Amino acid sequence: MADHAGEHEKHESESLIEKITEKLHGSESSSSDSDGDDGIKSAASAVKSKIYRLFGREKSIHKVLGGGKHADILLWRNKKVSAGVLGVATLIWVLFELLEYHLLALVCHILICGLAIVFLWSNASSFINKSRPRIPEVVIPEDIVRDVASAFRSEINFTLATLQEIASGKDVKSFLAVIAGLWVLSVLGSCVNFLTLFYIGFVVLHSVPLLYEKYEDQVDAFAEKAEVELKKQYAVFHSQVLSKIPRGPLKDKKFL
Numbered sequence: 001m002a003d004h005a006g007e008h009e010k011h012e013s014e015s016l017i018e019k020i021t022e023k024l025h026g027s028e029s030s031s032s033d034s035d036g037d038d039g040i041k042s043a044a045s046a047v048k049s050k051i052y053r054l055f056g057r058e059k060s061i062h063k064v065l066g067g068g069k070h071a072d073i074l075l076w077r078n079k080k081v082s083a084g085v086l087g088v089a090t091l092i093w094v095l096f097e098l099l100e101y102h103l104l105a106l107v108c109h110i111l112i113c114g115l116a117i118v119f120l121w122s123n124a125s126s127f128i129n130k131s132r133p134r135i136p137e138v139v140i141p142e143d144i145v146r147d148v149a150s151a152f153r154s155e156i157n158f159t160l161a162t163l164q165e166i167a168s169g170k171d172v173k174s175f176l177a178v179i180a181g182l183w184v185l186s187v188l189g190s191c192v193n194f195l196t197l198f199y200i201g202f203v204v205l206h207s208v209p210l211l212y213e214k215y216e217d218q219v220d221a222f223a224e225k226a227e228v229e230l231k232k233q234y235a236v237f238h239s240q241v242l243s244k245i246p247r248g249p250l251k252d253k254k255f256l
Helices: 002-050 068-074 079-098 103-124 142-167 172-191 194-205 208-214 216-240 249-253
Strands: none
Touching: 068 079, 079 103, 079 194, 142 172, 172 194, 194 208, 208 216
């Protein structure tokens, strides 16, 4: 009996040691797998960091555009909705630009048609044995108005702060880029009116992101070459023009 009990205890201890060994091997293999996955991820991130992206972006086009439904519309994730939004914008541009329709006249005509249809339907319902139309109660929530106003306020403040930073003279490249952009806008504004310019920008927003997402690699490769060439031209311009502009006495006082 004593020998049998000793053999039983020995068998239990051996099985316990085997279980512990299996757990240790399993943990080592899982840790090695995780280390391998981490190595693959780090290698992939290193390769991705070496790839040139336009404007140095690290996110996808969808996330750059803010994500959500409006990014889906701009990238034509839902073709029916995107086509509908672009169609409405085109209709508005045709009415006001080509047909020279006025906003006040359009609003009044829409209200006249709507009121006339509801009025005739309400009075004719008793003759045609149909229920009167249910006019939905339209109430603009206060939260939406507050959020829109807050968004506009933050965007305007950010724009003013950016312009103030550019005008301080700390970044010559940004200053020249903003001046060139404003000059291009002034030229376009002298050629077309605001509605046409707004419609052109709307069409560009619904076409350029989609084309860029489709031909991303080709555009990034071309943009990289263009950036290198622009840096060379700016270096020449800086050495021949900007470096020869005399600086004021504030340069020696370390205010810049």
